[in-house]
Amino acid sequence: MKISFYTSRIMTLTRATESAQHGPQVELPRERLARLRKERGWTQVELAERVGITQRLVSDYERGRLRLNADIVVRLANALEIATDELLLTKTEQTPLRHKSSLRVLRRLERIERLPLHQQNTLLRTIDGFLKGVAS
Numbered sequence: 001m002k003i004s005f006y007t008s009r010i011m012t013l014t015r016a017t018e019s020a021q022h023g024p025q026v027e028l029p030r031e032r033l034a035r036l037r038k039e040r041g042w043t044q045v046e047l048a049e050r051v052g053i054t055q056r057l058v059s060d061y062e063r064g065r066l067r068l069n070a071d072i073v074v075r076l077a078n079a080l081e082i083a084t085d086e087l088l089l090t091k092t093e094q095t096p097l098r099h100k101s102s103l104r105v106l107r108r109l110e111r112i113e114r115l116p117l118h119q120q121n122t123l124l125r126t127i128d129g130f131l132k133g134v135a136s
Contacts, residue, residue: 029088034062036080036087050079 027035037047037058044058051058052075060066061076068076068088077084112120 026090028064029068030062030064032087033068033076036082037062040080047076047079051075 037044042050043055044062045055048055048058051072053072057066061068061072073084073087077087080087112123115123
């Protein structure tokens with residue numbers, strides 16, 4: 001598809017405006033999408049297949065011709081195995097993800113909570129002593 005002079009000029013101005021607005025260090029979501037895809041060694045076709053869209057749509061999102069909507073952000077994040085924040089937010093805006101507790105640990109905590117209070121205290125002192133020894 002041939003792009004007219006006017007369209008190419010607008011696209012150049014848009015890129016310049018985006019760079020001026022966000023500064024040289026900030027990576028735009030569309031640029032981040034392309035980087036994340038390339039880091040995985042995937043083509044646009046491969047990403048499109050994983051998301052369930054066409055390669056042309058991936059290209060349009062990466063070039064900024066289409067804006068990312070909520071549905072596509074979720075689908076892209078799932079395909080890339082990342083949080084939506086990682087796709088949308090700059091590194092400084094991202095909040096660290098909390099580590100999920102292990103189901104094994106949670107089940108044990110539930111069992112501990114069912115123990116009589118004096119046994120809970122004894123067990124917790126034992127755990128605290130162990131953790132103190134490991135931390136040293």
